[in-house]
Amino acid sequence: MSLFPRVRGLFSTAPWFLALVLSLGAVGCHDEDSKCDEPPDTCNPPPPPDAGIIVDPNVSMLLTKNDAFYARKGLEFQPRDFTAAPAELVPQDGGTPVPGVVMAPGVVRFDVPPGTYLVKSNSAQYFVVSWRSVDISTRLYGRPGRGSVFFPNPVSASLNLLGLAPDPDPNWNNYSELSFHSLDIEDSGSFSLPQELAEGQTSLMTTEARYNSDYGNVPRFDPAQGDSAWVVQTQQRDAGPEPEGGAPRAYTSLVRAAQLNPFAFNGGVFSVEATLQPAPEQTVRFDWRRDEFNALRIASTTGAPSVTGFVDVYPTLRTAQEGWFDYSVNPMLDYAPLRNSPQVPVVKELSFGNPYPMGWEPMAQFSSTYSFNVTKHDGSRTVRANESFLSTEAVSELGSTPVRPRVSLPRSFQVDGVSATTSRILETATPLVTWDAPALGSATGYVLQITRYNADINLLTNVARIYMGPDERSVRLPPGLLTSGNDYVLRLMAQHMPGVRTERGWLTLVVPSATASTSSAMLTLP
Incomplete structure (x- = not known):
């Protein structure tokens, strides 16, 4: 999705959504009587790497990063090698790391007195914490690191596909697309064909x-590791009249799908042979109150040159206790209202194919983005920034519950005491x-993107993100993020992710959840 345009990335604008790490914390079932509803068995995970490590919280703080990969086997x-990739604590007052x-x-372990610190995980990721034990582990579906062998994107492909869905309506332009994704090796992408599928072609x-590949390179698929994939066909359908007419x-x-199990690719030709089957059809009905989101705009209320939105429906992969999301x-x-259309409620009933197991409950993401221009203080350049709202809802709840804002934008956004929407020259790099x-x-929680x-x-382009808890109202940018002679735009996001620990909410997707993001003007460091 997008910041989410795909689920892969919370903060990236590239095709993925939404991008991005999943949930933090313990892995596995909590209750002896409950069972994980997706293989492999995760009810008896090994102890965490900090088990048995005891420190005095008045003297020291522990940081843990032990990423879990939910693979077929x-x-x-995969614990982080802090020797090769050290982490640092950066004092909030800008002192020595x-x-x-x-x-x-x-x-x-960091030997520091109690207080609030910036944890520098890497050059582009910081966490503002005051806890004496912090876990920044992530949980992902598939083998670690998308494997270890990659090939330049794109790759030549050979397709031998049967069972394609023909055009259901000769009076409607039912453009078809073939896409690909894997759960064993994190990858997704689409096929470019020498010519469009003809009317009635099966x-x-x-x-x-x-x-x-959406990732910029194509990984190796190894049947010996149990690697599998999906090839799916999508078609365009008539969404009916829009509220504004026209x-x-x-x-x-999605209309047809086939699971490729096993699937092999080790360079050369990307060969796919399958018979696609009709995907069981489901219906989603939603009442998207776009007018209520529009009423919450702040910086984009004057002269927004572009208003866009989308609704995407995805399957969720999860265990009964932990809520896996892939x-x-x-x-x-995928539905998108007309660009710059009136911000009025949109009520639709749309259908989609769902070829995945019954336990993979569909979720829907509703995005409203209000773009506006920000200009350098001297008028020499202009770039597009935006305010945006993203709501993630369970499809099963949409029939009875309108999609309304769950959280509004952060208010009184300032940089060194001056409104963040004022383009100017900064007096300091911190x-x-x-x-x-x-x-x-x-x-x-809050996330500040530089x-x-x-x-x-x-x-x-992204420089860094700083993740903060719900009680934070300020952060001083650490040394080194802003460099002389460059122009910056800051993006501040409020997160609403009920029912999860703060540090888990920074890097995960929960249902329901919501985010609201606003942007600064262009800030120049001379």
């Missing part, structure tokens, strides 16, 4: 296709960023 844990003492694989044999809009729906599945449904809590809903203007592509 079972849970595989504090190095850590490695206690065990995946565990590091099979395809070609050696002139190409596979384009021609009906199309939406994209980020490499292509959407089963400015103090402050804000007030949202007026609507409760924020369970982006830098890249003149070569005329876009904002």
Whole structure:
């Protein structure tokens, strides 16, 4: 999805959603009587790497990172090598960073008094914490690191596919697309065909296709490791009339699918041979109150040149207790209202195919984005920033519950005491960023993203993200993030993820959940 355009990334604008790490914390079932509902068995995970390590919380703080990979052969844990990739504590007052003492694989100790610190996980990821034990582990589906062998993107593909869905309506342009994803090796992408599928075409044999991975490279698939994949067909369908009238809009729906089990690729031609089967059809009915989201805008209320939105439906992969979510599945449904259309409620009843196991409950993501231009203080350049709202809901709840804002934007967004929406020259490379809590809903955490203007592509690119708890109202940017001669735009997100620990909520997706993000003006460091 997008910041989520795909689920893979919470903060990236590249095609993935949403990008990004999953949930933190313990892995496995909590109750002896409960059972994990997806293989492999995770009810008896090994003890965490900090088990048995005892420190005096008045003297020291422990940081743990032991990433869990939910693979076909079972849970595989990958503790971070803090010796090769050290973490640091950065005092909030900008003092000298504090190095850590490695206690065990995946565990590091910092000898510091109680207080609030910035944990520098890497050059692009910081956490503001006051806890004396912090776990920044992630939990992902598939083998670690997407494997170890990769091939340049795109790759030549040979397709021998039967069972394709023909056009259901000759009077409607039912454009078809073939996409691919794997749960064993985190990957997703689409096939480029030498020509579009013809009307009534139900099979395809070609050696002139190409596979384009969303990740920028294509991993090796090894049947000996149990690697499998899915190939799915989507078609455009008539979404019916829009609230503002005019021609009906199309939406994209999954119609056919085949599981490739096992699947092999080790360079050369990406060969896919399968018979696609009709995907069991489901219906989603939603009442999306776009007018209520629109009423919460702040910085984008004057002259927003672009208003966009989308609804995507995905399957969720999870155990009964832990709520697994996988980020490499292509959407089963994709609907987008007309750009710059009136912000009025949208009520739709749309269908999609769901070929996945019954336990994979569909979720829907609703995104509203209000773009606006920010100009450098001297008028020499302009770039697009935005405010956005993202709501993630269970499809099963949408029939009876309208999609309304759960959290509004952070208020009184300032940089060194000046409104963040004022373009200007910064006086320091370590400015103090402050804000007030949202007026609507409760924020369970905040994320400040620092982006830098890249003149070569005329876009904002990520520098770092700082994750903070619900009680934080300020953060001083640590030394080294802002460099002289560059222009920056800051993006502040409020998260509403009820029912999870703060540190888990930073890096996970829960259902239901919501985010609300606003942007600063262009800030220049001379």
